[in-house]
Amino acid sequence: MEILLKVFFVRSKEQIFCPCCDGDLKVIGSRHRECIKDTGEKMDLVIRRMRCSNCRKIHHELPDIVVPYKRYRIECIEAVLSEDTKLSVPADESTIKRWRNWFKELVNYLLGCLMSITIRYGRESVEEECHLPKSKLQRIWHYVGDASKWLARVVRPVVNSNLWLHTRSAFPAQ
Numbered sequence: 001m002e003i004l005l006k007v008f009f010v011r012s013k014e015q016i017f018c019p020c021c022d023g024d025l026k027v028i029g030s031r032h033r034e035c036i037k038d039t040g041e042k043m044d045l046v047i048r049r050m051r052c053s054n055c056r057k058i059h060h061e062l063p064d065i066v067v068p069y070k071r072y073r074i075e076c077i078e079a080v081l082s083e084d085t086k087l088s089v090p091a092d093e094s095t096i097k098r099w100r101n102w103f104k105e106l107v108n109y110l111l112g113c114l115m116s117i118t119i120r121y122g123r124e125s126v127e128e129e130c131h132l133p134k135s136k137l138q139r140i141w142h143y144v145g146d147a148s149k150w151l152a153r154v155v156r157p158v159v160n161s162n163l164w165l166h167t168r169s170a171f172p173a174q
């Protein structure tokens with residue numbers, strides 16, 4: 001179950017192709033973004049800017065430790081969503097509540113993305129959907145497994161397939 005999306009990850013790690021047209025991406029620069037570690041410490045990330053040599057669109061490589069538009073490292077958000085109490089999360093109650101709501105609003109969309117990605121890569125047929133477990137989180141785990149870094153395994157293929165919703169108003173930075 002955990003290796004459903006493996007083909008996609010291996011490909012995107014070794015060479016990233018344009019999510020729009022599958023063309024070759026060339027690194028043309030980088031930008032910085034800040035993110036907060038589980039210790040509360042801030043860290044600076046360098047994100048590479050890439051241009052497709054075919055359709056000329058610009059893409060940004062997403063490191064697997066962040067969620068787009070979120071300032072905290074992904075394992076903090078993941079710990080809250082999986083109700084893992086082993087990791088201390090350096091965020092206040094209202095931030096934690098916003099992460100829960102964010103996931104609740106987004107989960108159906110993410111499930112749709114994961115399903116279309118697995119179908120696109122010939123990993124699963126539509127008929128299998130009715131056998132999926134009922135809880136939303138369990139359904140997410142059906143695609144990516146429940147081992148640590150599951151949220152990264154959800155976010156990365158969605159972003160790399162150009163399916164992430166790039167609207168700051170709908171999903172404000174938290």
Ligand SMILES: [Zn+2]
Binds near residue numbers: 052
């Ligand atoms: Zn392209």
